Amino acid sequence: MNPNNLRINTRLVVGFGITLFFPISIAVVAIFGFDEEDPGMARNIIAALAGAGVLAGIGASWWLIRSIGRPLRQAVAMARRMADGNLEQSIETRGGAEFGDLLQGLTETSERMFELVSKVRTGTAAVATTSAMLTGDNAALSSRTESQAASLEETAASLEELTSTVKQNADNAMHAYKLTASASSCAIKGGQVVGNVVSTMAAIKQSSSKVVDIISVIDGIAFQTNILALNAAVEAARAGKQGRGFAVVAGEVRNLAQLSAGAAKEIKALIADSVEKIGIGSTLVDQAGVTMNELVTSVKHVADIMGEITAASQEQSVGIEEVNKAIAQIDSTTQKNAALVVDASKGVAHLQEQAVALMQAAALFRLGAREFGNAEQAQAMVKSAVAYLTHHAEEELIEEVNRLGKGQFIDRDLYLSIYSMSVQCLAHGANPRLVGVDGVNFKDPEGKPFVEEIMDIAAGRGAGWVDYKWVHPITKVLLQKSTYLERAGNIVIACGFYKN
Template structure:
């Protein structure tokens, strides 16, 4: 920048103009290049997209037309009749029918391999050959009309029983074939199938695809399959035709497994159908059903702008790419850029010449103006500035400089005329300064009555007036300060006396508060202890209530147990009655047995003895039962008496529990009240403590106030002494400096201090 500032205008202007021209032309060229490149990319993208869409539609239409032709031919009576005839005569050839047909139509065919279709009837004198001669010409005509490679009829068992071209598939079984023919056949013969498709696969340098449709007899049964064999010529023609493409446009067709369906790939690669294609993101997107335009870069570094489009071939996803090399697309903008550069160079040369002429037209008058201004700077105010008649900025500069030259010349003349006036002004100013210096010296010595009576010149009269007014106001202020100092002195005395009295009362109040706090501490401790004892009594009463409740439960359980015992006694009594009845019956039986034994005589003696013993035992059992019954009856009466006593005990316990509950409630209320009293006394104790601290602080503050009052008294006395050093024109009316007292009629102190309340009253 320093170098640019130091250059002359003659060099600076051409340089700036050339720089501006280069910048503008460069920017315009860059914009033109980018716009043309973007427009070309847009045009190429649109063209490639239309090309890809058109070719994809043509390929799909070709496939659908071929499929439609297959369906129509499969429904023709001629084809069905031919299939029926070939099937019936094929079976008459026996188990080696395939070998026989291959020998008759392939091995013994007099025509070359690519002309085997010329043989209409073999020399084997079979019914198959007769029907072959009947239908072969019509079927061959259909193959040629449709542009097919071959037409085949395949039995439901998978045997190729007829072929127009008699190639290697003829007279062979393809039921288990994994190639395109077997795949198409199995799909067509599946239940409810309309057709089958076997995709292209390379076979000895040629690729074939198969479309198969089922053949039905008049009863609707599937008897065979009609198969179209198509080669890659149609796809090759559709992908290489020149319509809608430039010589540099490249097309590639891929199947879902990324194998080629066109011989030409990106980069002009020539390869067989079925080989692996060129992997890139465009193919992946198209196989996913997407369409669009994208920039791709192959593995070898070549870049393309590619349009991709999906295809649906027999329910399978194919992808078509139409691509233009990036270097071909960039060739047009590069040529435009070269033309722009050449035009820019010519424009810069012309701009340089124009800039030199313009700079020369500006630099010369500027140089003359600069020389004239140099003369003015040297003190020559008489030479006029040149170029004043120009209408441009240079003329305006020249006219402005001319006006400046005239003003400088006038200023020089004015300076000469004002020298005398300036000398007179300096003399008057010296007199004013001397008078003002004398007055200021008196004022500095403390003479506030110093004023300037001599009038100043008109320009300085305001200064004299302001000085006199300032001294008057200062003197009045000192008089006011003198009176205020006396008033302050009296007020300080009253404040000091009031502070001393208030401090004494505060000390007495602090002692009283301290005693009250001590008494509250003792009372708080007593109430806290009472609350603690009440809480303990509450706990004891609660424990007694719980024990009484447990005892009541025990009494209830005892009553229930005695009831169970009473029921058991009743059951035992019933059982003993049964035993007594049994003993009575046994006694009767023993008596009857003794009677019968006596009737029996000697034979019944032993039995009579036993009956007698049994009778004795029965009597003893009856007596024991009666004794037990008597004891049980007595025990039952005792148990009933115990039940009554326990019931009365339970009732007494219930009354005790109720009384204990009432006592517990009363004790709980007493404990709660004691706790509340303890809490309230604690808060009151805290408040009294804070009041004690506040009273102590107030006492300390009153001591500080007394000290401050003493200091303020000393300050007022010092202020009075300082004021006495000044000389006033008249002393203040109410102030006696020698005695230091106020002699006016009004009291100087504040009534708020004399009427302050007595703190001891509180």
């Protein structure tokens, strides 16, 4: 039986039992073992028992002090270290019973505090990293929003001018449409007048033809009258003196017939010339009628086009006004977005300050070397991921790594990153924003393309270490970092740790 495993009650009973045993023995000897004939012997026994009792009391006291005081001092020292924030060492507990349970409880509390502080620091670093990126994104977004707002203001001003111009164009188009409609009406009336002229010219031409026929008849009558006058003159000559007066009359009739024939010929010539000119005029009038009809058709077509232009201009004017209203609304929304970006920037800055304050509060706890991962642990995590692929697909590993703090491949400041052979980041255990980004763009503060070097080693040896520098997300201190990598099929798995 190990004395260190005795409970406190048992230890007290044993200690006090030993201490009381000797006084009781002395009392028994004094009462029952006193010999009057030899009193010296009794005194010697009592003295021996008293001495033995003193020694036994000293031994029991020492044993009680050692078995109770030492664990208590150990527990007090552990509690003081925890109170001072010293969680560097993992305390080894010995013994059982209450003190063993107490020390074991304090040890477990220390380990839980270590894990808690470690997770707080890791989480705070992740929050600080994300908030720093959000700060940069908000700054870029704010700049783009301001630029967009300025562009929208210029667009709104241009649209107002365009709206005014389009409205004026619509009014002008409406006025032109009215003028075109009026011109179309006049052209139609002109066409009708030209048609009437054509009809009149045709009637004149027909009447002229009839006059020509009548003149021909008159010319024929004059010719016949002349013949009759000649016959009458011949007959008068035959009659002698009796027909001399008739001959004079016949001569006059002949002269009149000749004059009538001459006049008829002149009239016929004039009528023929008039008929010819009327024919030419009729042809020209016909051509004018055709041209007028074409003009009327064209004017109607122009009027239809102007009507369509007017309707389109009206619709365009309405549409431009709606666009102008939409732009004004977008401009208002953009202004509100700019204000929200400013508020969000303040919130992110406050989050960054809170992360720094939380990190400073957690800095009161000293975790020692156990707070950070080392080379062996980083290499072990990569090999664990490679082993994970023997029973799972690449997609499952990528999904597990992208679970961040909820996944199994994260320990304090150790996490995995996975890249394709085309240098694309497929998974990142600390910053999901980097997933899908081309790894060629990953460079350390000194411009070293460490991901390209990782891929070169993966394509060559298949495994190895890459050193580079990285800025701590909270302290902003430039630290040396080293990453172990292994190629597993079509992907490269890497895990880094801070060397200093």
